[in-house]
Amino acid sequence: MLTKEDNEIFKLILEEYFGYEIDINHNPNNGIVIDGEVPSFVFSAFESDFLHPLVLANEYISKYLENEINYPLNPQFITEQISLSLLNSGDDDDNKALSDFVQCLKDMSIKTYESKPAEVLIVFFPNDLSEENNEFFNEMGIEYLPFDSHIKLRDLFEHDKLSRIMLNGNALALLVNKDYSIMGLLRKKNSKSIKELLLNELRKYDLQASKLIIKEYFKAVLEKPEVDESIRKFVKEKLVSLDNGAEKLVETRPPYELIYINKRRINWYMYSDYYLSIYNGKWKLKNHLLFKQSLFELLFMVQEKHLVQIILYDIVEPESNMLDYFLSSIAKLAEFIKEMSEDNTGALFIILPTRHKKYILNKSFSKRGIKFPRGFVLNPSSIHFENIIFTKENKTMTVNNVDTDLFKQLASVDGAVILDSHFNILTFNKLTNSKGTDPMVQGARTAAAISASKYGVAIKVSEDGDIDMYYREKKMLSI
Template structure:
């Protein structure tokens, strides 16, 4: 056996920590578990994460377990070669599930390699935009009924490598109208065609995966708020906030029960159709893979990585809902449900616009005010004076509030709300150089605003001017930076908490 020195193990752990953090888009912390004997030093991986969402913990634990399984060695020596294969092995596990059969794993890796090769192909100098649906035979009915596809099966299954030797398919298999069906043996067995409906079926398939994720995140955020109130009622923690059997406790319980009833009245739609489809979509030389996992598995710029869009969803929901609930508690249950539905629609619009800006490589900053100044008499609409007061709480250079261009975010003296405008209109506002500024009710306070970093101490990180400004603007709130290369950076309380 080879005894591995502690110093080398620490170097390996630090390199692995950075490697995995880059792969998942958030900070991974790994710790060394020393177990010295005369012959060897053993080590183990432990992962810590700082988000409150229980799904984050499950996600990180899954990543840690898969990583340990891949790098495990009987002699406990470090294997630096693992860095050449770890992302490949992790990605195939995220796409298809874990597998201990090396032959099957190799076939899956080869299949993914063939798709990646297709992502670099062109037809008459135009990049391929392919769509492939992996499904079992029993799910053909679901594909036909749910999406309205007409299915044309081949005489016999064929590998995608052989199939796409017919070059016209590089153009017509666009995902929007035509998708390739892939069986459990990773062979193409037919076409799924949309001949009659004027609808982008690629977007519809992807949106089905997205709806389930955002619905789940909303449920988690609602449960978190209710649990917080229940802890107050149970007097958990260091301080007794409400005396037992007091009038205050009775009133608080009454308000909490009204609020819980209102939450139940928010009928958020969810696709309850269970399926095990996997959707492979190629656009702009990038492969994105959608399945039952919360994350999107992506291959771009020669690297595998996870796109944890659902974490972005949760951060938006958490930020907005945890600040808006005080208004909901003043409403009747039926009004809570309606307003919560409006809030959900607004968050969905904002989230979709962030995704749109990223896919179009449009540089943008979206930031929230900390709401230290607020009007407790109004939940939704705000006027110019209220907007001006809120903008005074964030580090912006002077805004000329009478500027003509600001009329684009007003209607009859009131500021527009994200939920009441189209995604295209919001995208246009976000595309203007500067920051789009929102309150937690999703009112648009201003756009094209310049963040004033003149009082900022030198940052420990060196990014572009816009990214540093976004980091500074998030010190008391939440801010999101979309870069020209499509990357998304999320900052909360002055820290970079998520990269996509």
């Protein structure tokens, strides 16, 4: 049985790794059950491999209790064992080979080329490349250049320093098989980088997974007895449009995983929005699918009247596709935030509940018709830059139509970018009143996020890459 001290150690380790609250409950048979307080009732009920790590954590701690593991409660060791189990379901020999390969990745990540940190893209292919798979790459505009014989990763980067900079995923990448041996190189044939081409294929899988999760949400809406018949009919039609999602999920699963080494960080992408990250020896599970779903539920399930309004709008104006608009807005915002995290750029986003019926705001309404909570300190914007968030037609820019570089620029300056839940960009470079939180203890941006979360959803991006979501002064999720 875990001691009280061990219980707290495991809890802290797992919460940092998963990014949400963990409960460790003891059962009468001297065992334990680990439950995650996933900030999404739909996601937690959604049976998929996205929640499989919780199962692995249970298995690991059970082995520890049964004295099958004789190592101390070292946080890095525990999360590494869970991560290795997540990456490999093979026998002990496979686990040993994977462990050696991961150690090689760690050693490579701290290497440099003329003082620049190593940057390498590895395409992990579970089988030798068949003609069918070769055609798969050809269709994407990627050429396979096989080596005369397979070599080990360590032999390459130890003896050929060019491998630390030439294989960055722009024009060239490594292809590694299930034995963790290098089969050859991948070379691009068109304008897009290999990294972007392969990540785009992974995003197709993420899209199908998101649709399946949203389908579960619609099912939950139908179960509510108070739902109006017109809404019930609309939701049923949406469910029909999402049919065969499970089959499409299998069809869109790419035959590879991506390993990207950059700035001494290792990201192992099982999917684009679901990957493991290793930095300074510390493992973390990055579950951006859960982030998007949690944001969707916080914005629309908490504001149920707002969601009904959106659905009714789609019923009255079928061509508007407002629900699709909101889903795509969430996906776009999540992608912005992920990119800023990977660039180690700090930012703060605040999404306020919509109290108006307008979906796209004109300039005059945005400036005079929006009433901000008293907790906000709306320092005046520079007169030279206050108009950059409006289109030529004097409409507010939205998350969907703003230029990526401009949005990142807005987010990178001091203060917060403030959106409404229709994803209009209301203002930027704004401070919030952090009264009641101690910036000296938690940091100014964290204090501001906690304070702002009294009025809506606050999302903080740290310069170390962590993403925290707050609501009602509580941290809901960290990735």
